[in-house]
Amino acid sequence: MSESFLIRGARRAGGDAIDMVVSDGMITEVGSSLSAGGATVVDADGLIALPGLVDLHTHLREPGYEASETILTGSRAAAAGGFTTVFAMPNTSPVADTAGVVEQELALGEAAGYVHVQPIGAVTIGQKGERLAELGAMAASRARVRVFSDDGFCVFDPLIMRRALEYVKSFDGVVAQHAQDPRLTEGAQMNEGTVSAELGLTGWPAVAEESIIARDVLLAEHVGSRLHVCHLSTAGSVDIIRWAKKRGVNVTAEVTPHHLLLSEELVRGYDARFKVNPPLRRDEDVRAVREGLADGTIDIVATDHAPHPAEAKSCEWAAAANGMVGLESALRVVQQAVVDTGLLDWDDVARVLSTAPARIGRLADAGTPLEAGRPASFTLYDPRPVRTFTDADLRGRSVNSPYLDRELPGEVRWTFFRGTATVADGDLLDRPGARP
Numbered sequence: 043m044s045e046s047f048l049i050r051g052a053r054r055a056g057g058d059a060i061d062m063v064v065s066d067g068m069i070t071e072v073g074s075s076l077s078a079g080g081a082t083v084v085d086a087d088g089l090i091a092l093p094g095l096v097d098l099h100t101h102l103r104e105p106g107y108e109a110s111e112t113i114l115t116g117s118r119a120a121a122a123g124g125f126t127t128v129f130a131m132p133n134t135s136p137v138a139d140t141a142g143v144v145e146q147e148l149a150l151g152e153a154a155g156y157v158h159v160q161p162i163g164a165v166t167i168g169q170k171g172e173r174l175a176e177l178g179a180m181a182a183s184r185a186r187v188r189v190f191s192d193d194g195f196c197v198f199d200p201l202i203m204r205r206a207l208e209y210v211k212s213f214d215g216v217v218a219q220h221a222q223d224p225r226l227t228e229g230a231q232m233n234e235g236t237v238s239a240e241l242g243l244t245g246w247p248a249v250a251e252e253s254i255i256a257r258d259v260l261l262a263e264h265v266g267s268r269l270h271v272c273h274l275s276t277a278g279s280v281d282i283i284r285w286a287k288k289r290g291v292n293v294t295a296e297v298t299p300h301h302l303l304l305s306e307e308l309v310r311g312y313d314a315r316f317k318v319n320p321p322l323r324r325d326e327d328v329r330a331v332r333e334g335l336a337d338g339t340i341d342i343v344a345t346d347h348a349p350h351p352a353e354a355k356s357c358e359w360a361a362a363a364n365g366m367v368g369l370e371s372a373l374r375v376v377q378q379a380v381v382d383t384g385l386l387d388w389d390d391v392a393r394v395l396s397t398a399p400a401r402i403g404r405l406a407d408a409g410t411p412l413e414a415g416r417p418a419s420f421t422l423y424d425p426r427p428v429r430t431f432t433d434a435d436l437r438g439r440s441v442n443s444p445y446l447d448r449e450l451p452g453e454v455r456w457t458f459f460r461g462t463a464t465v466a467d468g469d470l471l472d473r474p475g476a477r478p
């Protein structure tokens with residue numbers, strides 16, 4: 043029989059302080075002044091209770107690139123950041139483009155036991171953009187894939203994109219597009235604009251993202267399918283999504299924590315930790331994505347956690363890999379960028395980091411409210427401390443974080459995954475439930 047807990051005095055997003063009893067993987071009781079009755083008491087006074095965070099966009103690197111991350115190490119990083127579900131992008135080796143690979147990833151996630159690892163299937167075979175992968179077989183597999191993406195690459199051929207959008211309709215799936223015109227971004231090193239001109243680096247124009255998003259919302263409308271736009275990063279992209287939603291297009295969009303907080307000015311130091319795809323943009327773009335998230339144009343925040351080994355980042359800018367780790371820092375960055383600035387409240391945070399991504403990914407038992415009879419997957423977060431983000435905060439295999447040595451608010455105090463503690467009193471556990 044698993045350990046029972048009484049969570050005492052946690053503040054539910056948008057509500058009063060409550061007590062919660064956790065037993066056999068479920069929340070069994072919610073109320074005030076509940077009695078412990080043999081359960082382990084967790085003093086949650088001052089802590090915010092959020093439904094377990096759900097990341098729709100994670101790179102776990104296994105199979106194939108285990109020097110950067112594994113499903114186990116990425117799961118640990120996720121738990122440390124308050125996540126209980128991560129959607130794993132398919133750019134592994136082999137690519138997750140068959141039922142066999144997605145079932146293998148699912149099983150490795152179950153064995154790790156920290157979070158639910160939900161595989162995302164590739165749209166095209168080998169992510170080559172030429173022929174559709176076995177979308178139906180992945181959907182019908184034990185992994186129940188509903189999200190398909192060639193992330194890292196854009197599904198550039200409009201006919202392939204149209205066919206993918208049509209195909210996923212039969213099982214209520216969604217195509218998650220990495221919107222980047224490859225021709226307009228050949229050799230690109232950073233955002234195109236005055237800073238790239240000053241530094242003499244090849245620019246990455248906003249139109250390379252916006253033109254694909256504009257095309258895809260029209261395609262999704264034309265075939266009556268569901269489109270999700272990954273990591274949008276420009277003011278123009280926000281305008282296009284706003285327009286499409288007003289028109290009734292079934293489109294959702296995500297923004298990363300780093301595009302909510304950081305701008306292209308950071309590239310001036312040539313520190314490759316700030317090299318990412320899509321690139322850090324202008325201050326006006328940062329403002330626009332914040333506003334888009336606040337007004338609901340952008341549905342969710344997703345990390346685009348992209349671990350790389352040290353040698354892929356500790357080299358000159360032009361040779362460095364794109365990407366940043368983000369699972370451990372996401373909630374704290376969101377607090378700094380949009381909560382402490384008054385744009386979102388904790389209710390909104392629960393929506394953009396849990397409820398809405400679970401809904402887009404069609405996971406019925408993730409992102410559920412903190413009520414009796416629901417799975418006990420939740421996070422107890424302390425928004426009060428402000429601390430320097432250090433190596434010690436990074437719990438995955440790679441350390442390519444843009445936030446090292448930066449002050450960030452907040453601390454994940456407890457993470458529960460299906461009734462089992464994965465983070466207890468601020469400590470990531472060696473094994474789920476293995477408290478000293």
Ligand SMILES: [Zn+2]
Nearest residue numbers: 193194220272
């Ligand atoms: Zn991407």
